[in-house]
Amino acid sequence: MASKALMKPTLNFKHGTLKNNEAQIQSHSFGQVCFPGKNGVSSSRKSVVVSVVTTKTASPATVVAVPVKTCSTVLLSQKWREIQGLNNWESLVEPLHPLLRNEIIRYGEFVAACYKAFDLDSNSKRYLNCKYGKKNMLKEVGMDDSGYEVTKYIYATPDVNIPIQNDAAPGRWIGYVAVSSDEVTKQLGRRDMLVTFRGTVTNHEWVANFMSSLTPARLDPLHDRPDVKVESGFLSLYTSEEAETKFGLESCRQQLLSEVSRLINKYKGEELSITLAGHSMGSALALLLAYDISELGLNKADHRRKIPVTVFSFGGPRVGNLSFKQRCEQLGVKVLRIVNVNDPITKLPGVLFNENFRGLIGGSRYDFPWFACSCYVHVGVELVLDFFNVQNPSCVHDLETYINLLKWPQRLGIHKEGFDWMNKARDLLISAQSLNINLMPWKDVAINMVNMVQSQRT
Numbered sequence: 001m002a003s004k005a006l007m008k009p010t011l012n013f014k015h016g017t018l019k020n021n022e023a024q025i026q027s028h029s030f031g032q033v034c035f036p037g038k039n040g041v042s043s044s045r046k047s048v049v050v051s052v053v054t055t056k057t058a059s060p061a062t063v064v065a066v067p068v069k070t071c072s073t074v075l076l077s078q079k080w081r082e083i084q085g086l087n088n089w090e091s092l093v094e095p096l097h098p099l100l101r102n103e104i105i106r107y108g109e110f111v112a113a114c115y116k117a118f119d120l121d122s123n124s125k126r127y128l129n130c131k132y133g134k135k136n137m138l139k140e141v142g143m144d145d146s147g148y149e150v151t152k153y154i155y156a157t158p159d160v161n162i163p164i165q166n167d168a169a170p171g172r173w174i175g176y177v178a179v180s181s182d183e184v185t186k187q188l189g190r191r192d193m194l195v196t197f198r199g200t201v202t203n204h205e206w207v208a209n210f211m212s213s214l215t216p217a218r219l220d221p222l223h224d225r226p227d228v229k230v231e232s233g234f235l236s237l238y239t240s241e242e243a244e245t246k247f248g249l250e251s252c253r254q255q256l257l258s259e260v261s262r263l264i265n266k267y268k269g270e271e272l273s274i275t276l277a278g279h280s281m282g283s284a285l286a287l288l289l290a291y292d293i294s295e296l297g298l299n300k301a302d303h304r305r306k307i308p309v310t311v312f313s314f315g316g317p318r319v320g321n322l323s324f325k326q327r328c329e330q331l332g333v334k335v336l337r338i339v340n341v342n343d344p345i346t347k348l349p350g351v352l353f354n355e356n357f358r359g360l361i362g363g364s365r366y367d368f369p370w371f372a373c374s375c376y377v378h379v380g381v382e383l384v385l386d387f388f389n390v391q392n393p394s395c396v397h398d399l400e401t402y403i404n405l406l407k408w409p410q411r412l413g414i415h416k417e418g419f420d421w422m423n424k425a426r427d428l429l430i431s432a433q434s435l436n437i438n439l440m441p442w443k444d445v446a447i448n449m450v451n452m453v454q455s456q457r458t
Contacts (some may be wrong), residue, residue, distance in 0.1 A: 024310040029357040033184050033368040074099065074256070077189030078257065084273055085334030089381050096383070101406060104338060104383075107194075107277040107312045108403045110142065113121025114175050114198035114282070115399065116141040128201070129173045137176070147184030148194060152177040153261045157242045158250040174198060174252060175286060177259045179267075190271040192194030193263050195256065195289060197282025199315075199399070214321055214374065217288075218389045219253075220295045228327050230320040231349055233285040233377070254288055261298055264307065272307045274299060279399045280345055283316025287335060291324070294331035310378070317348045318376035325377045338406075 076083065076099055082092060083100050092100045117137050119126040132140045136151040158173040163310050175197040185191045214229040242249040249255075264272065274293065276286035290311045299307040309332070316337060328335070339346040384407050389395045 012211075024222060033170070043436075072241070075189075076103070077187060080189040080273070081308065084308050085336060085381075086308070088334065089302070089336060093383055094382060104312060104336070105403060105406050107275065108145070108279075108314055108338075108406070109397065110178070111196045111198070111277050111279050111282065112316060112399055112403060113141045113143055114137060114196055114279075118173060118198060118201065120201070130176075134176070138178075147181045148178040148192075149181060150176050150178045151263065152255070154195070154197075154252060154255050155242075155249050156237050157240045157249060172201075174285070175278070177263070179263055185270075188273075190273050191267050192261065192273050192275055193267075195260070195274075195276045195286065197276075197278035197285045199278070199280030199282050214376070217291070217320070217324065219292045223295075225323075225327070228320070228322055229283070229324040230288065231318070234281070234288060234319060237281070238285055238288045245453060252285070253289075253292065257292065257296070257298065259418070264298065264301075268301075272301065274280060274307055274309045275312065276310070277312040278315065278316065279314040279402075280397065283311070283313035283337075284319045286311045286313060287316070287319050287328075287333075289334070290333045291328055291331070294333050295327075306332060309333050311336045313380070314399055315339060315343050315345055315397050317345050318350050318378050320340065320377070320379070322377045325379045328379050333379070337378065337380050337382045338385065338402060339382060340385045340387050340396050340402065345397050 012209075029199075061198045079099060090102065091097075117132055117140065118143075119129055119131045121127060126130075130137060130153060136146065136154060137150050138144060138146050153173060154175045155172060157172075164256065175195065177194075178189060180192040193265045213232045213236060215232040216224075216226045217235065218224060218226070218228045237252065239251050239253050241251045241254075250258075260274065274290075276290050278284070278286035290309050294396050299309050301307050311333065313335060316339070322336050336344075385402065387401060387405060389398065395401050406443055
């Protein structure tokens with residue numbers, strides 16, 4: 001899979017420029033470029049989309065971005081397989097093709113709908129669930145004209161215990177499944193089955209995020225594949241059931257595989273695609289689902305062809321080891337990772353031992369026999385954004401910022417609201433310490449927090 005490109009040190013796009021020329025520049029970047037390493041191997045980044053300059057005094061920060069070229073006359077219905085990654089986005093990422101750019105934005109907005117519909121009001125009866133019913137959800141979040149129908153809500157239950165909380169970890173609304181309407185299907189050139197996942201919000205999800213141990217996925221009952229390993233917290237979130245009550249929820253995995261199978265059977269005979277999109281933790285779940293569907297062969301429409309399985313990952317962490325990456329590639333799973341180069345979440349887990357690790361002997365990255373099983377490796381093609389705001393560092397991981405950068409508006413507002421992921425994780429650890437709770441089980445959490453902060457400074 002062509003996930004790496006040796007690029008000359010030239011810029012793909014002009015960087016954003018300040019609307020107020022007299023403002024003092026506090027943080028800026030003139031484009032992210034990839035230089036060959038000492039051994040001739042380039043960075044894993046495929047291309048650069050945009051860099052943004054922010055000011056100290058502007059609130060919100062204001063930039064002027066270079067407009068994207070007008071869309072070509074090629075219709076999406078004619079090029080959808082390439083846009084979904086048939087050829088690993090060759091010649092579409094560098095420079096960024098208008099059709100691909102529009103599709104990334106479109107799927108990003110479907111993911112953003114998860115956050116808009118998620119109820120964070122602790123006094124609400126729908127607390128930590130979706131505010132709306134399936135029929136009206138997209139309309140309520142301003143996407144009534146999306147041309148998709150929500151068919152199922154998805155819930156996940158992290159199998160983790162938090163000693164500083166008395167509550168269990170019941171299933172929380174994590175995303176939804178939707179399918180394109182007949183009209184939109186004609187425009188797309190196929191019936192699109194879409195699964196979207198939100199990112200981390202609850203304490204239990206935070207703990208699941210920071211588990212850094214690799215464990216065999218073992219999702220295929222017929223083939224054990226013990227060398228294919230994934231991060232234990234993500235796997236727990238994906239496979240754990242709600243066992244507190246007799247009528248507890250099925251696992252996130254069971255809900256998803258059941259619905260995907262139902263839709264494939266319902267639209268049997270049509271041209272189909274399976275698109276999975278997520279932000280942060282949701283990106284990890286999207287990749288696990290893509291691997292699961294492909295490993296089980298659910299995407300085999302008939303003996304001659306497969307339904308394309310594509311992941312659009314926004315600010316996603318690493319999910320598995322090298323064997324996991326290789327198996328995803330063998331199965332034909334296509335992954336486009338949209339990342340902000342300053343986003344620390346995309347550097348986790350495996351801040352040190354990852355796909356950029358170089359062996360001390362021979363210069364090869366895979367010199368050590370334990371690398372394939374013990375080091376985290378990103379999957380897919382990477383599309384890089386470059387943004388940082390000194391007044392609001394948490395914006396580097398904000399989904400709306402990702403989407404706004406891709407839209408290249410004339411004025412980019414950087415909102416100071418939103419979920420403060422850094423302080424949330426920090427407060428969780430401080431609370432445990434203040435209650436004299438044994439922190440040994442939290443060792444990996446603490447290590448990952450330190451790594452995350454360090455990666456943000458480098």
